[in-house]
Amino acid sequence: MARSGSGSRIAALSVAGVLAGTVLVGCGDGGSDSDTAGSAKKASASGGPGAREEGTRAVRSAYDRTAEEDTARVTLKVRTSAQGDSVTADGKGTVDLEDGDSVMTVTAEGQRMEQRVVDQVLYQKPPAGQAPGGKPWIKIDLEKVAARQGAGGQTMNDPARSAALAKAVDDKDVTEKGTAEVGGVRTTRYRVVVDVAELPDGRKLSEQVGPTLPMDLWLDDEGRIRRQQVDMTVKAAPAARGESRAGASSGPRQVTVRTVLEFTDFGVDVDADAPPARQVTDMTDEAARQGGVRS
Template identity: 70%
Template structure:
């Protein structure tokens, strides 16, 4: 994998494909954060939490890589589906190798230099080849975002530096995979995210994000909850009797363990890959 040469990048991972390109932001340093009787101690605790979240990108970046477990629960019209994933991720450049399972189907996924490769169950990939390929940079460009925004941790890190004391609240402690962590809730200003104006129309002005941080200031768990208006609902006439917005709720939880583990992300042989970038761009135009 190619390195960016910037060791102070971290904690953003473009999880594309079946996981809808979830962009993860946040993490932090373990702060005291316990509320005191006085306003001064309460303010001090809140400031500690804010510093923790701001500094966590750098602290986690120092570990370079990690194993990751992912759970995405999607609910709409009274029904829900859950996708699970596990694998390894390069916290510096966003490369990853994962196995995803949804509705009993297993998908192998790799992200290499901002290109997504997926291997669906046998016989389900278009083009008669086992792998499909989507250039995430071209998809991001169509959406009007910086071509790095889907996988460049520096984009998210820049946002983290702008978090203020009113955005961060300490929620308590928890043990995750045998590690004691401190739980913070962060209110994410959607306008500060890549393509924020468009995203704001779909999910609203803010997103609730929870992070669990170990005593070394590294992120161990991150959870993001989104309520998304479907494009069809957004485009309906307000006079339509059936124009009540249809919504999809998505909860994404990602756990990080085994920092420093080896990541080997290799491109599939070219003869086994069907390029689906054009199809993805075509679908993107229909939704816009």
């Protein structure tokens, strides 16, 4: 597949989508009930008036229960579309469910890239000869980028704040959608709608992703997340001069991102180490200007 100007920018945004999705697990919101998962199943099966409330409790406690496992193996698929072009990125690796450190291999448009997140700094190793600066690795400080783009972006990128997503869900926003096997494990699927206004700096964030954020969660018998699907429609910056196709609008673009993650092998080792500084080119400023992550 040839890389057009817009296609290249979509590939960059797909990596940003990977990051946005992976940190949604993060750390929990505290005070989980050890009987929540079981009581939710009983209420749903009986069709009683407490079914929706129990489903909400199961969703909220899932973030705690998953984070309590400390680490997991993760696979993901991110489909990013804009202006008639789309890119699918596939990844696999390991993630620290509490602080967000991760080691992954991401493949998009037939090219493979190594990616690490260490202490909220993203390191990427593009295919040989494609990294700027003549060094094998690039780095982007996610906290600095988030600070320049507003606190709303930091909510999406900071695992320590990701529990706010669960807190922004109430009874009317959770619907049980049946059961399914995920990686050979029986799960219960929940459709969740997050009220963006309830998130930190929600007004700013809603300008980027709209008033609500739809998610689907598949929880196992212990209430842990086995699969998570997030759909976002993001208002992206206009294409740079010369990159937009004939007839394309030069105004803000609508970029849709679907991120699907699956978690297995809880407790696996995660060796997320920063590469040597002499091998790294800092691209934080450029990432902040573009509003995305280069690939």
